[in-house]
Amino acid sequence: MTGDRTIDGNWHKNINGLGKLGDWLGIKNIIQYLFNEEKTEAKIFIKNKQDTFKGLVTLFTTGHLIPGIVTSADVAGKRSIIYKNKNVIYLGGMPKNCMDSSFWDYLIDFEIRPFSNKTILKMFDGIYKYERKNTNSHYYFIANMSDHNGTIEIGKVGLLDENNQIVKSGQRKISAFSYEILRDRKKKV
Incomplete structure (x- = not known):
């Protein structure tokens, strides 16, 4: 430079x-x-x-x-x-x-x-992700807008699903015309 x-x-x-x-x-x-x-x-x-x-x-x-x-x-x-x-x-x-x-x-x-930011979620064809944050959490709204089942790849350990259950990292199936909400808890400083 x-x-x-x-x-x-x-x-x-x-x-x-x-x-x-x-x-x-x-x-x-x-x-x-x-x-x-x-x-x-x-x-x-x-x-x-x-x-x-x-x-x-x-x-x-x-x-x-x-x-x-x-x-x-x-x-x-x-x-x-x-x-x-x-x-x-x-x-x-x-x-x-x-x-x-x-x-x-x-x-x-x-x-x-x-x-460096690791890929938290990798989307495939027909699947969309929207993110929102508040003071406690980072939310990932995932929607499969296609007429066939698809997959997402989760690259972060410790994400929670809508029932507060830990989601395993790796590939995860998502049904046609469905959605999931995942949450990442922010660390307290």
């Missing part, structure tokens, strides 16, 4: 190389450069592994680091190449070899996959 230039190809007037994006993220002391020799190399260390970044890199100061990930770039001091705050991750460059990257593997396995 680059937000480093205006439409005319100039730096933003406020010297924030990311413009409004950088302001919104609250990152400071931004530097950008094109990595082209060993002394300007930007590396990232994850536990006992490391990755090197290529091309245009953006490094910055932030109070929102990912624990266990350390950036090292001789020309950038203590700046970082990665930012995380709640569900926002900003990465200031691309690994040199994305197809064999311990950094990508870590980022996907520990920062993205655990929070």
Whole structure:
């Protein structure tokens, strides 16, 4: 991602190389450069592994680091190449070899996959789903609008049916011109 230039190809007037994006993220002391020799190399260390970044890199100061990930770039001091705050991750460059990257593997396995939405319900031809929420539950209204029996696939454990019984995950038959109401209880914080 680059937000480093205006439409005319100039730096933003406020010297924030990311413009409004950088302001919104609250990152400071931004530097950008094109990595082209060993002394300007930007590396990232994850536990006992490391990755090197290529091309245009953006490094910055932030109070929102990912624990266990350390950036090292001789020309950038203590700046970082990665930012995380709640569900926002900003990465200031691309690994040199994305197809064999311990950094990508870590980022996907520990920062993205655990929070990605799993398919709760998969609908097949003629079956429709409507969702509604209130403060206690998330409801799934499922209607088979076809003239033949169909199936839905439930990808979440712990959904409840209309009788407050736990519904098994996996495929579930739904009769022609029928409906089901499933409910997912919201977790109390």
